[in-house]
Amino acid sequence: MNQSEIIAKQKEYLWPNHILYYTDPLPLDHGEGLYVWDVEGNRYLDFFGGILTTSVGHNHPLVVERVREQVGRMIHSSTLYPHQNHVALAEKLAQLTPGALQTSYFTNSGTEANETAVMAARAHTGNQEVVALRHGYSGRSALAMSLTAHSTWRIGGAQIPGITHALNAYCYRCPLKLHPDTCGTACAQDN
Numbered sequence: 001m002n003q004s005e006i007i008a009k010q011k012e013y014l015w016p017n018h019i020l021y022y023t024d025p026l027p028l029d030h031g032e033g034l035y036v037w038d039v040e041g042n043r044y045l046d047f048f049g050g051i052l053t054t055s056v057g058h059n060h061p062l063v064v065e066r067v068r069e070q071v072g073r074m075i076h077s078s079t080l081y082p083h084q085n086h087v088a089l090a091e092k093l094a095q096l097t098p099g100a101l102q103t104s105y106f107t108n109s110g111t112e113a114n115e116t117a118v119m120a121a122r123a124h125t126g127n128q129e130v131v132a133l134r135h136g137y138s139g140r141s142a143l144a145m146s147l148t149a150h151s152t153w154r155i156g157g158a159q160i161p162g163i164t165h166a167l168n169a170y171c172y173r174c175p176l177k178l179h180p181d182t183c184g185t186a187c188a189q190d191n
Contacts, residue, residue, distance in 0.1 A: 003027050003039055031058025051110065051137075079106070111139025114147060133168045134175075166190050 001009070006027040010020070029039045034057055036046045049055060056063060070085070077083055090104040107113045118130055130147070132138065138147035145153060146160040169187040171180040178186055 001027075001039065006039060033057040033059070109139065111141050111144045114138045114144050115141060118143060118147070128162045130163045131166050132163055134165050135168060 003026075007025060010025070026044075027039045029037050029041075031037070031046060031054070034046055035043050036058065037043050046054070046058065074083075079086070086106065089106070093104050094102040105116060107116060121130070122128055132147040132149060134149040136148060137150070137153060138144040140155075143160050145155060146163050148154065149165040167175050167187045167190040171183075174180075174183065176183065176186050176190075
């Protein structure tokens with residue numbers, strides 16, 4: 001399919017609120033290392049990186065080999081069943097992390113991770129209030145869209161109660177136009 005055919009089918013068969021970048025979206029075909037190619041054969045340096053999921057580059061031979069190896073053994077299971085890969089990764093993470101950070105909880109996406117983090121924090125503290133940072137992206141579930149402080153990412157105006165948005169303490173480009181030496185706790189006082 002060419003670019004116009006893909007865009008036409010996107011509009012016809014995918015959810016209308018499916019968010020795309022750009023007025024004239026860029027249908028991608030494949031990636032290799034730091035680059036992606038569109039369906040017309042144009043090469044681009046990938047500054048998006050799959051929202052951090054391609055930090056080793058596209059189509060990395062070692063990653064492809066390991067994925068093929070695992071798919072050849074088992075495509076899917078559940079965390080209801082122990083698996084050597086789960087425990088091996090959890091053990092490795094425990095060795096790399098300091099102090100009491102010795103247990104892991106694996107999820108399939110950032111959305112699930114954020115949902116789990118909020119659920120765990122609320123269960124542990126008993127407090128239902130959550131502070132989320134402005135200009136952050138948290139995912140596509142109702143809770144994650146509520147954590148995201150961008151109205152364009154809140155499909156249907158989703159807003160779960162108990163979430164407050166605060167400024168990110170980004171001194172390099174201070175949202176309050178203050179200087180780090182004199183601002184004190186201005187970001188923390190936001191709200």
